[in-house]
Each structure stands twice: as C-alpha cells, then as structure tokens.
Amino acid sequence: MKQANKPHHHGNLREALVLAGLELIDKQGADALTLRKCAIKAGVSHAAPAHHFDGLKGLRAAIIAHGHDLFAEAMREASIKSAPSHMAHLDAVCRGYISFATAHTSLFKFMFQPHDIIPDDLNDLTRDVFLEKTNASYQILRDACAPFGQSKITAPENLTTDNLTSDNLVIETMVWSLVHGYAMLFCGKTRVRACSPDFPEFSQLLSRLIL
Amino acid sequence: MKQANKPHHHGNLREALVLAGLELIDKQGADALTLRKCAIKAGVSHAAPAHHFDGLKGLRAAIIAHGHDLFAEAMREASIKSAPSHMAHLDAVCRGYISFATAHTSLFKFMFQPHDIIPDDLNDLTRDVFLEKTNASYQILRDACAPFGQSKITAPENLTTDNLTSDNLVIETMVWSLVHGYAMLFCGKTRVRACSPDFPEFSQLLSRLIL
DNA sequence: CATTTTAAATTGACAGTGTCAAGTTGTCTG
DNA sequence: CAGACAACTTGACACTGTCAATTTAAAATG
Numbered sequence: 001m002k003q004a005n006k007p008h009h010h011g012n013l014r015e016a017l018v019l020a021g022l023e024l025i026d027k028q029g030a031d032a033l034t035l036r037k038c039a040i041k042a043g044v045s046h047a048a049p050a051h052h053f054d055g056l057k058g059l060r061a062a063i064i065a066h067g068h069d070l071f072a073e074a075m076r077e078a079s080i081k082s083a084p085s086h087m088a089h090l091d092a093v094c095r096g097y098i099s100f101a102t103a104h105t106s107l108f109k110f111m112f113q114p115h116d117i118i119p120d121d122l123n124d125l126t127r128d129v130f131l132e133k134t135n136a137s138y139q140i141l142r143d144a145c146a147p148f149g150q151s152k153i154t155a156p157e158n159l160t161t162d163n164l165t166s167d168n169l170v171i172e173t174m175v176w177s178l179v180h181g182y183a184m185l186f187c188g189k190t191r192v193r194a195c196s197p198d199f200p201e202f203s204q205l206l207s208r209l210i211l
Numbered sequence: 212m213k214q215a216n217k218p219h220h221h222g223n224l225r226e227a228l229v230l231a232g233l234e235l236i237d238k239q240g241a242d243a244l245t246l247r248k249c250a251i252k253a254g255v256s257h258a259a260p261a262h263h264f265d266g267l268k269g270l271r272a273a274i275i276a277h278g279h280d281l282f283a284e285a286m287r288e289a290s291i292k293s294a295p296s297h298m299a300h301l302d303a304v305c306r307g308y309i310s311f312a313t314a315h316t317s318l319f320k321f322m323f324q325p326h327d328i329i330p331d332d333l334n335d336l337t338r339d340v341f342l343e344k345t346n347a348s349y350q351i352l353r354d355a356c357a358p359f360g361q362s363k364i365t366a367p368e369n370l371t372t373d374n375l376t377s378d379n380l381v382i383e384t385m386v387w388s389l390v391h392g393y394a395m396l397f398c399g400k401t402r403v404r405a406c407s408p409d410f411p412e413f414s415q416l417l418s419r420l421i422l
Numbered sequence: 423c424a425t426t427t428t429a430a431a432t433t434g435a436c437a438g439t440g441t442c443a444a445g446t447t448g449t450c451t452g
Numbered sequence: 453c454a455g456a457c458a459a460c461t462t463g464a465c466a467c468t469g470t471c472a473a474t475t476t477a478a479a480a481t482g
Binding site: 035036046047050055056 | 467468469470471
C-alpha cells in the first residue's frame with residue numbers, strides 16, 4: 001500500500017504535476033496546460049502524468065481541486081478581517097471571491113470553464129479530492145449567505161439535510177449568481193467597460209440586493 | 212473584388228464552415244470543433260478553413276458572432292411577447308437569456324468561454340462581424356435595463372456618449388452579472404442543485420433586486 | 423536475506439491537430 | 453487573350469493525448 005514515506009522513484013509526483021500545471025496556466029494561459037509539458041517540468045517521461053490521473057481530464061480535475069484550495073483560502077482570509085456584522089461578513093467573502101478572480105484570472109477562468117469532467121470517470125483519489133475541495137469552497141459562500149434566510153424559529157434540523165429554508169436557497173443562488181457573473185464578465189482584462197472610472201464595485205451591487 | 216455572385220469554387224465557404232462548426236459544437240461538444248472536421252463537413256481541403264479565418268481563433272470568433280445572432284434573436288423573441296411594463300420587459304429578456312443557455316448549452320458555454328480572442332488579430336471581415344454581433348446582443352439587455360436608472364430630468368444627451376447616468380451603469384452591471392452567473396452556473400446539466408424541485412427560477416431572483 | 427509480487431514509470435508507436443510554405447486552379451480585369 | 457489575383461489544394465512539420473508493451477524500483481512474502 002502507498003505509505004507516507006517515499007513510495008517510488010519520484011517521491012510525490014502527483015503534487016509536482018499539479019504544481020507544474022498551475023504554473024503553466026498562470027504564466028502561459030490555460031491552453032498551455034499539457035500532459036507533456038507538465039511531464040517535462042516534473043522531470044518525468046511524457047506518459048507519466050496520464051498514468052497518475054487517467055488522462056488529461058484527471059489532471060485538470062486535480063488542478064481544479066487545488067485551485068479551489070487557493071480560492072477558499074482567499075475567501076477565508078478576506079472574511080476574518082471583516083467587521084462582525086452579517087452583511088460585512090458576506091461582503092468580505094464576495095470581495096475574496098472577486099479578488100481571487102482578479103489576482104489569478106487564468107486559473108479562475110480555467111476552474112470555471114466547462115471541462116465536461118464527470119466525477120465517475122476519475123480515479124478514486126482524484127474524484128474524492130475534487131468533490132471535497134469544490135464543495136468546500138462553495139460552502140464558504142453558502143455559510144455567509146445563511147444568516148439572510150427567513151428567520152426560522154430555530155427549529156431543530158428536521159427540514160432538509162442542509163437545514164435550509166427555501167428562502168435560503170433563493171438567497172444563496174442570487175448571491176452566487178451575482179458574484180460569479182460579475183467575476184466572469186469583468187475580472188478579465190479583456191472587457192473594456194470594467195476599466196471605466198465609475199464602473200461599480202461589487203459591494204455596491206451587493207448592497208442593492210434585498211437581503 | 213468579392214461580389215454577391217458566386218466568387219469561387221465553393222460558393223460561400225465562410226458560412227458553410229461556420230454552420231459546420233455550430234453543428235459540431237451542438238452535437239459533439241466544444242472540444243469537437245476542429246478546423247479539419249469543419250473542412251470535411253464543408254467538402255474542402257483540410258487547410259481551407261485556416262485560409263478564410265486566419266487560423267482557429269478566427270473560426271471561433273466567426274462562430275461566436277453567429278451564435279450571438281441566435282442569442283439576440285432568443286432575447287428579442289421573448290421580449291416581444293412580454294407585457295408592456297418595463298419590469299415585464301426586462302424579465303422577458305432575461306428569460307430569453309436563460310432559455311438560450313438552456314436550449315443551446317454547448318454553444319452558450321462555448322461563446323462565453325475565455326478564448327483569448329484579440330480582435331486586432333482577426334482579419335477585417337471577421338473582426339467587424341464579431342464586434343458588431345457581440346455588441347448587438349449585449350445592447351438588448353442594456354436597453355431593457357435602461358428604464359430602471361435614476362430618472363434624470365430628461366436632460367439632452369450631454370452627459371456621456373451612451374446617455375447613461377452612473378446609476379444606469381450600476382443597474383445593468385447588476386442585472387447582467389446576475390443573469391450571466393445564473394446561466395453559467397445552473398443551465399448546464401452537470402450541477403445537481405439546479406435539479407432540486409424548489410430551486411428558484413430566475414424571475415424570482417430578479418424580483419428581489421432593488422430596481 | 424532471497425524471492426516473488428505489485429506498483430511506478432518508461433518506451434515506442436499511432437492517429438489527430440494547427441500551421442505554414444509552396445503550388446494549383448479558377449475567375450475577373452484590362 | 454493575357455495577366456493578375458484570390459480561392460483553394462497539397463504536402464510537410466511539430467505537437468498533442470492515448471495506448472500497449474516493457475522495464476525498473478519498492479514492498480511483501482517466505
């Protein structure tokens with residue numbers, strides 16, 4: 001079985017390949033992500049990456065999972081600095097969302113590109129990490145939205161598995177759509193309108209929602 | 212010069228290639244879009260498409276432009292059936308936005324994927340059509356948002372080139388972000404939460420905005 | 423410690439891709 | 453009719469993902 005000590009030739013090739021891929025995406029754009037280029041960067045043969053990740057889609061999934069780690073970190077970091085009010089907290093999380101998309105535009109767009117990744121096609125390790133990391137970052141936003149649902153009388157969690165009223169679902173869908181659309185449309189440098197001096201900050205948009 | 216009559220061998224290869232590309236995206240997914248497959252579908256040699264569009268990015272730009280035609284049509288069609296109020300009109304345009312994304316998921320995602328298309332790199336015809344069509348479909352949404360800006364005292368258009376108050380900019384940015392994020396996140400079949408029975412319709416979200 | 427077994431990684435090949443340079447063919451102009 | 457020019461073809465190239473077969477190293481077994 002795979003132990004914690006150096007398992008084989010390379011040591012920890014999985015991580016090396018993911019890091020190589022992240023660097024490629026960041027410095028040369030998403031199109032530069034290639035199994036063979038990652039292999040060269042990690043100093044292994046051209047077919048080694050496919051062996052670890054069951055093909056290109058597996059590598060992409062692993063990179064996206066790692067990206068969600070950074071993404072979640074950006075949101076957490078912004079939120080711990082926020083004022084204690086619920087609104088300030090949600091605003092901070094969204095600013096973390098936006099600032100990640102701005103600082104790591106290539107990676108952000110890569111993460112939310114349609115990759116047709118079907119979890120069932122991934123190998124066990126890759127799938128587990130992928131699902132865990134993606135859910136974890138989404139959960140941060142959901143938690144920040146939760147206080148804005150219709151105030152239930154603190155019922156014991158016997159409603160849904162997520163202890164959500166349907167109003168919660170509306171709120172988080174609205175906030176997520178808004179922040180994600182804003183990030184996708186305006187955080188790339190291509191769209192000129194976002195460079196206008198009076199282009200609205202996201203906080204301005206958020207404050208206009210009925211929460 | 213290129214006249215309206217049959218210019219050369221094929222007749223109208225540009226359109227044939229774009230149509231072939233649209234069909235590939237629709238039936239086999241965005242990854243199946245290939246210069247060579249389009250060439251085969253159109254019955255020409257493998258290098259003919261690159262000659263017309265200056266490479267793959269040119270073909271993509273032309274397909275995106277054509278996609279925006281269909282996209283704009285979907286929004287227009289929904290809007291003409293709407294009730295006469297401003298709110299009903301905006302809601303209808305957004306429903307057109309969403310229904311296009313739902314009906315043509317592959318194409319929609321392809322259109323809004325980051326393709327790193329730099330208009331200056333396109334040839335004249337492709338660039339002109341690309342800019343015209345993309346702006347045209349955005350304009351439909353902007354027009355539907357316009358009535359919700361702070362009511363200026365009908366000043367003669369001496370403020371900005373677009374005759375927009377900064378409040379207009381906030382409104383349309385908010386609506387566009389919201390509808391785009393919703394479409395991107397939930398109109399693909401991959402995301403399970405959108406299948407929940409009480410998952411909110413977009414109209415429900417729109418009605419929560421302060422307009 | 424020696425042997426077997428298993429996982430990790432390599433090698434070589436293949437079809438498919440975008441792109442480029444050069445050549446060919448059809449059409450229009452003067 | 454002749455030349456010019458655009459549309460298209462041909463052939464080649466480097467690069468890609470994937471696969472089967474093989475080698476190598478680590479671990480398990482005795």
